[in-house]
Amino acid sequence: MKALHFVIPAAAVLFGLGGTALAQAPAVNPGAPAPECRARVNFDRNADLPGYLAQEGGQAVCIPFMPTAQLAPSGFSGDYYVQEFTDARIRARWAECRANPACADPARTGAATFTAAERRRTGTVDPQGRVDPQGEVDLRAIRRPGYFARFGEPIAAAEPRAWTVEFTVPRDSYERRHLNLDAPIRLRGWYLEGSGIEDGAGGRRRALVILNNGGGGEITGIDDPAATGVVRTAAGDFVAAAETGTSEQPGMRHWRGFAAALNAAGLDVLVTDRRGNGISGGVSGYNTAEQARDMFRMLDALETGKDLRLLSPGGELLSGEAARGRLLAGQRATEIPVVLGGYSRGSYATAWAMQQNFVADCDRDLPDGACRPPLDRTNIRGAILYGPNSGGLGWRVAGHDMVEAALRVERNTTYYPDGDVLAGVERWPALLIVKGTWDYVEGLEGSFSVLRRARGLRDILVFRGPHPLQTQHEENMRLVGLRMATFARAAVLGQRSVEGAHEPADLRALVLSSPPYWEATTPPGR
Secondary structure, three states: OOOOOOOOHHHHHHHOOOOOOOOOOOOOOOOOOOOOOOEEEOOOOOOOEEEEEEEEEEEEEEEEEOOOOOOOOOOOOOOOHHOOOOOOOHHHHHHHHHHOOHHHHHHHHHHHHOOOOOOOOOOOOOOOOOOOOOOOOOOOOOOOHHHHHOOOOHHHHHHHHHHEEEEEEEEOOOHHHHHHOOOOEEEEEEEEOOOOOOOOOOOOEOEEEEOOOOOOOOOOOOOOOOOOOOOOOOOEEEEOOOOOOOOOOHHHHHHHHHHHHHHHOOOOOEEEEEOOOOOOOOOOOOOHHHHHHHHHHHHEEEOOOEEEEOOOOOOOOEEEHHHHHHHHHHHHOOOOOEEEEOOOOHHHHHHHHHHHHHHHEEEOOOOOEEEEEEOOOOOEEEEEEEOOOOOOOOHOOOOOHHHHHHHHHHHHOOHHHHHHHHHHHHHHHEEEEEOOOOOOOOOOHHHHHHHHOOEEEEEEEEEEOOOOOOOOOOOHHHHHHHHHHHHHHHHOOOOOOOOOOOOOOOOHHHHHOOOOOOOOOOEEOO
């Protein structure tokens, strides 16, 4: 078998790690409207991007978008973004790549980054709320929604309805096999009880949204709105600050804002720090397929009380049998309508959870790669993907497939969704995609193409901003929270469309559908 002879560019690796390198080609697929202009975006790309022209305020405005990273090869017959990026195909390419240091070394370097421990920031600005995530924790020491009233965050209004939660779950494959760690870990966060959504017949229906933080996200981290966590370099670029001063987690106020909007709409909301992050235990925070299983584990624990601890809004500590059935509106884990949602890395976990429930539950991080039938929980009603790699490996920068293959084969970690997950989207009952027009994680066209694969309720909302949260326009974030709540209600009630939403006809229409609000560092394109 002939060895592969390509090298993963350093820029491509940086691109996958959230760096500022722009490793995208200014291209769209044949048949998409040709770009009409170019405009400069600042945080976090610091680059000129293609765009489409809109008339706003009597002037022509160029609205930029992130172009496609990989086009299907000329003459390719079939579904390129599925067929060439399935688990089987990337493993076959890796078998060739690993024999060639020019191919394998950069892939292994990238893979190593995705098993490294991440810095935990909660409690570094204010010691109130600092806990030992790996140890026994007094749940009363964890910050609650009311703590954030001092910053004017809407989440504070959920304090009377908020339960502090702790779930015990097993280690992931990397920690068991490479770090020789076997003791269970604990996932901690909040459960916000809702009042129910209006069902259109004069009643109210209880339903749950499970939210998954982005990479490194900490749900109880301080986000001072006066400190964006972004600085301008001598060269004029806007980059994330190494130290964030009065903030522990810049942008987290927006993520909490989405939880607040969903809860204010009557929905129950469960949000925890993911493995390896914030106040939750574990070392590695990258096995998103395992984090997907955590969602189902948490649902089951809320029903049975097994491996569960709760702190009620009134300060009552409960565990085990005493915690059984106290939440989920008294319903079973397989009965209460559930919408899964996630931001960035959390959206990968959400996509894997949808795959496990509707298509197949496969161990991509274990040598035998065993697959089981899907969970088939009919109460899983849809997915909200914010800042996602919804199209999987094919829509990312060339070379990321080898990073993922190295992760699966050599580090027992499943990170990026693959072509199998992309193919499974058509089985999902509902899908909402939310992202900035210059979100680096995948080109905008990739996200739009995924939307069109969906066969059930579907919606997409884009805004003028990047992938990170900290510099987003407040109005855009408010609109996102409202759209999430509207979509979740429609998914729970089995509606055919999302109120107020209109699906764009093409890529140009999608870009031009973005509200006229720009992230803080980028002026309107002229």
